[in-house]
Amino acid sequence: MKIAIDAMGGDFAPLEIVKGVEQARDRYQEIEFQLYGTAEQVKPLVKDWTRINLIPTTEVIEMGEEPVKAMRRKKDSSMVRAANAVKAGEADALFSAGNTGALLSSAIFLVGRIKGVDRPALATALPSFEGPHDQFVFMDLGANAENKPVHLYQYGILGSFYASHVLNIENARVRLLNNGAEEDKGDEVHKVAHQLMKNSHAFNFVGNIEARELLAGTADVVVADGFSGNAALKATEGTALTMLKQIKSAIMASGLSGKIGGALLKPAFKTIQKKLDYNEAGGAVILGVNAPVVKTHGSAKANAVANTMGQIKIMIENNLVGDIQTFVADHADDLKAAKQALQNDENV
Amino acid sequence: MKIAIDAMGGDFAPLEIVKGVEQARDRYQEIEFQLYGTAEQVKPLVKDWTRINLIPTTEVIEMGEEPVKAMRRKKDSSMVRAANAVKAGEADALFSAGNTGALLSSAIFLVGRIKGVDRPALATALPSFEGPHDQFVFMDLGANAENKPVHLYQYGILGSFYASHVLNIENARVRLLNNGAEEDKGDEVHKVAHQLMKNSHAFNFVGNIEARELLAGTADVVVADGFSGNAALKATEGTALTMLKQIKSAIMASGLSGKIGGALLKPAFKTIQKKLDYNEAGGAVILGVNAPVVKTHGSAKANAVANTMGQIKIMIENNLVGDIQTFVADHADDLKAAKQALQNDENV
Known part of the structure; x- marks a missing residue:
C-alpha cells in the first residue's frame, strides 16, 4: 500500500x-x-x-x-x-x-x-473512561459550520463504519449530541435528525446524548453538527488541560508533603494523561x-x-472506504426515501 | 428585600x-x-x-x-x-x-x-483559572435552542451588566463562542453576530473565543447560542467530573505509595474541586x-x-435588573439601528 x-x-x-x-x-x-x-x-x-x-x-x-x-x-x-x-x-x-x-x-x-454522501465530516476517536470500549468515534468536529438533518443521519453510517473497521466495535451504539435526552429536544435540525436516525436500519441508533456524558462510554459513535461538535471537543480538551495544569501548580504550591504526594502519584497521572492525549494515537479522519x-x-x-x-x-x-462506498451505493434508495419522507421539511 | x-x-x-x-x-x-x-x-x-x-x-x-x-x-x-x-x-x-x-x-x-430584550437567557458564573478575575459569565446555557444574531448581541449587554453588578468586573471583556478566532468564522448566525457586537458601543467586545479557552481567563463574558453554549458547559462539567473520578481510581489502584501520595495531595485536590464546584456558589440566573x-x-x-x-x-x-431596564430603554434606538442595519439579512 x-x-x-x-x-x-x-x-x-x-x-x-x-x-x-x-x-x-x-x-x-x-x-x-x-x-x-x-x-x-x-x-x-x-x-x-x-x-x-x-x-x-x-x-x-x-x-x-x-x-x-x-x-x-x-x-x-x-x-x-x-x-x-x-x-x-x-x-x-x-x-x-x-x-x-x-x-x-x-x-x-x-x-x-463518495457518491451519495452529501457532506464529508471530520471524525476522531476519543477516550471512553467507562463502558465496554476504550474509545468512541466523535464527528463532525467542525468540517461543517452548518448541518442539515440528512448530514447528521449520514454521519451515523460513516461513524459506524469507522467504529467497526478501525476501532473493532461491531454494531456500534450511535447517539446524537443534543441538549437533552428526550427525542423532542433541540432545535429543528436535531429534532428532525433524531427522527431520521431513529427510523433508520442503516445503523444502531440508541438516542440522544448530552455533552456531559461524552467521555463516559455510553456511545460508540457520537454524531454532532460541526458547530457544537467543535465546541464540545474543544471544551473537553480545554478542561482536561486546565485541570492537569491546576493539579500541577497545586502540587508545586503545597509544600513538601504535597510535592512528595505528587512524586508518588506520578505513574497514576501519567496513565490518565496518556489516555487523554488522543492526538498522540492518531489523526482526525475525513470520512465520506x-x-x-x-x-x-x-x-x-x-x-x-x-x-x-x-x-x-x-x-x-480493512477496506474502510470501499465498504462505505458499497454500502452507500446499495442503500441509495433508502437514503433517497429518508430524504423524501421529510421533503416537506425545509431543514432536511 | x-x-x-x-x-x-x-x-x-x-x-x-x-x-x-x-x-x-x-x-x-x-x-x-x-x-x-x-x-x-x-x-x-x-x-x-x-x-x-x-x-x-x-x-x-x-x-x-x-x-x-x-x-x-x-x-x-x-x-x-x-x-x-x-x-x-x-x-x-x-x-x-x-x-x-x-x-x-x-x-x-x-x-x-424586559422591554427591548428579545430573548432572555440563562447565565452562570464559571471559574477562570488564569487571567485577572476568578470568574466569568457564561450565557446562554440553553434557555434557547436556536438564536438569532440580535439575541447574541443583546447577551453582550446582559452579560456585561451581570459582570459589573454581581462579579464586580467593570468594562468586562465580552467574547463570542465560535469555532475559530477570526471574524469570518462560524455559521451565518455567528458571523452576523460578530459584526453586530464588533460595531457596538454598548459593551466591550474583544472578539471570538474557542471553547478550548473557556476556563483560561481570556474573557469576562462569553456569549454563546443556547445550543452550543449548553454543549460546551456540559462537556466542561463532564470532563472535570471524569478526570476527578479517574484520578481517584488511579490513586486507589496504585498501591501504597499512590495512596500515600493521594493522602498528601488531598488539600490540593480540595482547592481545585472547590473552584470547579461552581454550583455550590450560587445558581444560574435568567437574565432579561x-x-x-x-x-x-x-x-x-x-x-x-x-x-x-x-x-x-x-x-x-446593586439594582441589576433596574439598571438593565434603564440601559435598554435609553439605547432602544441603537438596538433598532443595529437590527435595521442588518434588515436585509434574514438571520437577524
Missing part, C-alpha cells in the same frame, strides 16, 4: 514528518511512502530511502491561508500534489499535518466525495471521501506521525 | 430548601423570605419563623413535566404562585431548584421580559426578565441554597 504524504504541513515540518515516516517505515513493512515536499528541505533529512520516494514540489500552503483559494492557486504545493496523486490512483491514502481547511478542500474537491485522508495535529512530533501511519494502514487493510 | 421561594422544587425539596432558607435568614438580616409550598410538608420543617412567611399552595410542578403546559395548568403550584408574587410586586426576586423549563416559562410569561430569577441545581443542598440567597441579595442591592 502507498501513502501520499504532505511533508511540508505542520509546525515541525518537514523534520518531524520525515522522522515519523522513517519510524513508520521501520514498523510497517507493507507501506510505501511518497513524500511530497521541497527537495532542498526534505532530501537532507531522509536517512534511509528504503520504501520512501521523494516527489519534489515547489509550493507550500501555510497555516493561515484561506483554504479553498490556497488549494486552487497552489497547484504545485505539497498538499495539492499529494491529494492529486490519490485522485489519480497513484496512492491509497493522504496524510497531512498542515492547514485543516485546505486539507478538507483537497479531500472534497480533489480526492472527491474516496480515500482515507488523515489530518494529524499541527504540533505532531515524529511518534504521533508514525502512529497515524499505523492508523491509515488499518483503514486501508 | 423580599425573595419568593419555590419550596417544592428540587430533588431534596422541601427539606433542603427550608434548611437553606433558615441558614440564609441567619446570615442576611435584610432579607424576608416567602415560602411557597404545601403547608403540611413545609410547616413542620421550619424551626424559627423569624422573617419567614409560608404561603400555602396545593400543586407542585414535577421535574419531568412539559414546561409551558405545567406553568399554564398548575396555577396553584409553588413555582407559579411565587412567580406571580414577583409579578405583583409582592417580592423582589424568584428562587427555585425545580423544573428549569417551567421556571424559564414562568420568568418569561409571568415575571415578564423584570426581576432576578435564579435556578439552583436540582440536587442543591442547604448550603448551596443559602449561598444562592446571598447571590440574589447582591443582584437586588
